[in-house]
Amino acid sequence: MxxxxxxxxxxxxxxxxxxxxxxxxxxxxxxxxxxxxxxxxxxxxxxxxxxxxxxxxxxxxxxxxxxxxxxxxxxxxxxxxxxxxxxxxxxxxxxxxxxxxxxxxxxxxxxxxxxxxxxxxxxxxxxxxxxxxxxxxxxxxxxxxxxxxxxxxxxxxxxxxxxxxxxxxxxxxxxxxxxxxxxxxxxxxxxDRPRSHAPAWYRATDDSVVAGALRLLHDDPAHPWTVAALATKVGVSRSGLARRFARDVGEPPMTYLATWRVALAADLLRDTDATVGAIAREVGYSTTFALSVAFKRRRGITPTQHRAALAHTPATRP
CATH class of the missing domain: 2.60.120.280 (Regulatory protein AraC)
Structure with missing residues (x-):
């Protein structure tokens, strides 16, 4: 990955x-x-x-x-x-x-x-x-x-x-x-610098279980993941995965997934003309409302407001 x-x-x-x-x-x-x-x-x-x-x-x-x-x-x-x-x-x-x-x-x-x-x-x-x-x-x-x-x-x-x-x-x-x-x-x-505070998706982890869980979340973020389903895939108990994931990544698996899905949605809102509903389904939310709630919780604005703000950002020169 x-x-x-x-x-x-x-x-x-x-x-x-x-x-x-x-x-x-x-x-x-x-x-x-x-x-x-x-x-x-x-x-x-x-x-x-x-x-x-x-x-x-x-x-x-x-x-x-x-x-x-x-x-x-x-x-x-x-x-x-x-x-x-x-x-x-x-x-x-x-x-x-x-x-x-x-x-x-x-x-x-x-x-x-x-x-x-x-x-x-x-x-x-x-x-x-x-x-x-x-x-x-x-x-x-x-x-x-x-x-x-x-x-x-x-x-x-x-x-x-x-x-x-x-x-x-x-x-x-x-x-x-x-x-x-x-x-x-x-x-x-x-x-690669020791004190760069690199994000979890970049940092190498010696724990193959955590690495495997991250790979699954990144490869298929739209899947209806639960901690139990992830744990089954990587071959450990639910509590074992939750503990090891939080230790290495700094947050629970589902919190990490929600943040990742919203970030993916933000990129799609910028790079495509797909509807908010289509983007919601692509990143793992069943409805536009579900994505809007998650998006606003993490970014303070709705997906529609995010796209509108991008539309009004002028091209610039340094």
């Missing part, structure tokens, strides 16, 4: 935005583009990332950070520095473009800050809109994920650094795939 592969299989960058930003000393940028996932790296400098209402997180030279949106965040040389610029999807690199149009020096491809005097460099790559990014994946991530330089895939990062400096035929397809590969490699490295 490779749930991470299942979740990342639907992530496909389309028009991935990779940008090199040249910045002056004392810089501080507020990103408010609404991107759902952004990868950020400062190859040669230490930076600080501050998500709304959170303590600043230090990111060392060459570390890779994954930022979960769409909430705004600040990237700065000094966490105490107030943002000098607020960057939205509508005006990213606008100042650079205006300077070049007015006869100023032409920037290198995909580079912002041609008028800046500093040598600091920030490379960011973002997914526009949901881009097939699973709610189940986003739910598993904190606001900021940081993978140290020594644990990240340097080969991929070198390819990104080289590719963004040039305009070549077919380059957008190359950048899309590089962003996908860099995301997969970075998240895999982070989940």
């Amino acid at each position: 490779d749930t991470l592969a299942q979740l990342l299989d639907g992530v496909r960058a389309r028009g991935a935005v990779f940008t090199r930003t040249v910045i002056s000393p004392g810089w501080s940028l507020r990103f408010a583009s609404g991107a759902h996932l952004t990868l950020v790296v400062a190859p040669h400098d230490r930076i600080w990332i501050s998500a709304t209402g959170r303590e600043p997180i230090e990111v060392g030279p060459g570390d890779i950070a994954v930022l979960r949106g769409p909430a705004p965040y600040t990237v700065a040389e000094d966490p105490a520095s107030p943002p000098r610029r607020v960057i939205t999807g509508a005006d990213y690199c606008a100042r650079t473009a205006r300077a070049a149009a007015a006869g100023g020096p032409a920037p290198e491809p995909r580079t912002c800050g041609v008028a800046e005097t500093g040598s600091a460099l920030l490379i960011s790559g973002a997914y526009e809109g949901p881009s097939g990014i699973s709610d189940r994946l986003l739910d598993a991530l904190p606001d900021v994920v940081v993978v140290p330089r020594g644990e990240s895939d340097r080969t991929l990062l070198t390819l990104v650094e080289e590719e963004v400096r040039h305009d070549k035929p077919g380059q957008q397809a190359v950048l899309d795939r590089l962003l996908d590969l860099l995301l997969v490699a970075t998240l895999r490295a982070w989940f």
Whole structure:
């Protein structure tokens, strides 16, 4: 059971935005583009990332950070520095473009800050809109994920650094795939870290009974599972399964299944035009009402409200 592969299989960058930003000393940028996932790296400098209402997180030279949106965040040389610029999807690199149009020096491809005097460099790559990014994946991530330089895939990062400096035929397809590969490699490295608090579906378990129960729930979430039915399938008593599952996963089997079904439903509401009733049956609920009750209990809104909110989410640029 490779749930991470299942979740990342639907992530496909389309028009991935990779940008090199040249910045002056004392810089501080507020990103408010609404991107759902952004990868950020400062190859040669230490930076600080501050998500709304959170303590600043230090990111060392060459570390890779994954930022979960769409909430705004600040990237700065000094966490105490107030943002000098607020960057939205509508005006990213606008100042650079205006300077070049007015006869100023032409920037290198995909580079912002041609008028800046500093040598600091920030490379960011973002997914526009949901881009097939699973709610189940986003739910598993904190606001900021940081993978140290020594644990990240340097080969991929070198390819990104080289590719963004040039305009070549077919380059957008190359950048899309590089962003996908860099995301997969970075998240895999982070989940493997001992203190990453990886979700239960990723963590390896030495208990074959628990692993077998998880596999059954993931392979057929719509089945009318009970603890007794699961226990029979994996060959242990009902109480034995309940105890071992809660020990390794952190919650009872049926609680885990309900959360997983709602997450599946959230993805289907975004990625398909199936009715709420059809989605309810696909994830294991007999009626629209049953799914709505479970959905609202876990997410605070109904499936219909969730789909409506997605419909009003504009495509964004970082």
